Amino acid sequence: MTHSAPTQQPSICVLGLGLIGGSLLRAAVAAGRTAFGYNRSQETVDAALADGYDASADLVATLRRAADTSALIVLATPAPTIDGLVAMVAQHAPDCPLTDVVSVKQPVADAAHAHGLSHRYVGGHPMAGTSESGWPATDPDLFSGAVWVVGTDDGADPQVWQMVAQLALDVGSRVVAAASDEHDRAVAGISHLPHLTAAVTAVVGAGEGELALRLAAGSFRDGTRVAGTSPTAQRAMLEANSTALLIALSETIDRLTYARDQLRDQGTVETLVADGYRARMHYEKVNGVDGPPVAVTIGAPGWEADLRNAARDGAVWTG
Numbered sequence: 001m002t003h004s005a006p007t008q009q010p011s012i013c014v015l016g017l018g019l020i021g022g023s024l025l026r027a028a029v030a031a032g033r034t035a036f037g038y039n040r041s042q043e044t045v046d047a048a049l050a051d052g053y054d055a056s057a058d059l060v061a062t063l064r065r066a067a068d069t070s071a072l073i074v075l076a077t078p079a080p081t082i083d084g085l086v087a088m089v090a091q092h093a094p095d096c097p098l099t100d101v102v103s104v105k106q107p108v109a110d111a112a113h114a115h116g117l118s119h120r121y122v123g124g125h126p127m128a129g130t131s132e133s134g135w136p137a138t139d140p141d142l143f144s145g146a147v148w149v150v151g152t153d154d155g156a157d158p159q160v161w162q163m164v165a166q167l168a169l170d171v172g173s174r175v176v177a178a179a180s181d182e183h184d185r186a187v188a189g190i191s192h193l194p195h196l197t198a199a200v201t202a203v204v205g206a207g208e209g210e211l212a213l214r215l216a217a218g219s220f221r222d223g224t225r226v227a228g229t230s231p232t233a234q235r236a237m238l239e240a241n242s243t244a245l246l247i248a249l250s251e252t253i254d255r256l257t258y259a260r261d262q263l264r265d266q267g268t269v270e271t272l273v274a275d276g277y278r279a280r281m282h283y284e285k286v287n288g289v290d291g292p293p294v295a296v297t298i299g300a301p302g303w304e305a306d307l308r309n310a311a312r313d314g315a316v317w318t319g
Contacts, residue, residue: 009166010097011035013066014074015085017044017055019129020101021076022138025053027171030140036071038062039135047135063092072163074124075100075108078233079240083111090115097160099124099167103187104241105151105180122160123151123180126173127191131228141172148173149183150317152307158299165317175317177307188244193252195234196245198227286314 011034014021021037025048028035036054039045048055056062066073073096075085082102089098098121100108105123112121128146130137148168150161165175178186202224205212226234238245259272296306307317 009033009170010163011066011069011071012074012167013037013062013071013096014076015059015062016076017048017135017138018076019133019137020126020142021074022048022135023128023140023142024074024076024101024126024171025055026138026140027143028167029053031170031172033167033170036062036065044135059088060092063088066096067093070096072097072099072160072167074167075102078102078236079104079107080236082108083114086111086115086117090117094120096120097122097157097163099151099160099164101126102240103191103237105149105178105183107240109151109153109180118155119157120160121151122156122164123149123153123183124164124168125149125183125187126168128173131225133230133233143168144172146173147176147316149178150175151180151183152177152304152311153179154304156304158303162298166319169319175319177304177311177317179308182308184241185244185247188241188248192238192241192245193248195226195229195238196249197252198224202227289314 012024012028014025014028014035014037017025017037017039021039022044025035025037036056037048038056038059039048040057040059042057045055045057063073065071071093073089073093075082075089075098077085079102082100086098086108089096094117098112098117101124102108103125105125108123109118109121112118126143126146126148128142130139130142150165150168152161168175201220205216205220205224255272255275259269262271263269296303296310
């Protein structure tokens with residue numbers, strides 16, 4: 001893809017220095033960007049300062065600094081805290097470009113709209129993470145090679161969009177465009193549902209006792225990895241995308257019920273296993289392969305829809 005000439009890149013203000021936000025602060029600095037951050041926990045701030053990063057536990061002072069430098073503000077706190085945080089941005093830094101790294105997009109977009117910041121907001125979601133949390137788990141290479149969804153709703157500010165996309169590229173990610181609602185439907189199936197199925201697998205396996213856990217190997221370990229994420233963090237993510245997750249969960253239950261009935265009545269699980277195999281092979285084919293290049297001029301009439309359509313065909317923005 002091609003785009004219009006980028007503007008000078010702003011400094012980065014990261015609000016929230018947990019796994020994703022803290023890793024972003026590290027990665028942005030490593031990429032040569034000027035970056036500073038905020039966290040409400042003084043302990044986290046002290047750890048970041050000790051590691052040589054610019055951090056503060058004073059939200060108002062951080063936002064005023066962002067306003068003074070026209071920084072790109074990145075919301076990196078759990079979904080339930082976003083509305084209050086956006087309200088503070090609207091009060092102290094309303095003219096700053098605004099993005100986020102939250103795993104759901106529509107609720108953040110709605111918060112930006114409610115506080116009069118839609119004109120400066122472009123959502124983001126790096127498809128990266130681990131089951132660990134907090135500043136000690138942060139990693140400047142966390143986003144290397146990962147897909148970074150950049151929100152591409154109709155009416156998005158093209159300059160802010162380019163700022164967000166460039167930040168993702170600078171930290172090593174591959175940019176994919178998506179509308180907020182489309183993103184939330186997609187991640188319900190490929191990110192949020194696996195947390196619930198991992199939890200079920202962990203509970204059922206552990207229920208068989210110590211012998212079963214002693215025998216557990218790769219399939220159990222890999223299939224339950226995300227169940228080791230903080231329950232509070234999981235709930236914040238899953239419940240924020242409840243509508244789309246309910247649809248994905250209902251389909252899952254229907255397929256499992258059919259598999260159970262087939263096994264009971266015919267002694268086979270052929271349908272589900274075969275469908276799952278084909279789906280996994282398709283994932284292997286698609287994963288890591290960019291689609292055909294599509295020329296899109298950011299800011300031209302219809303550029304948002306053009307980017308979304310290209311992404312549906314597998315195109316990745318390369319800048």
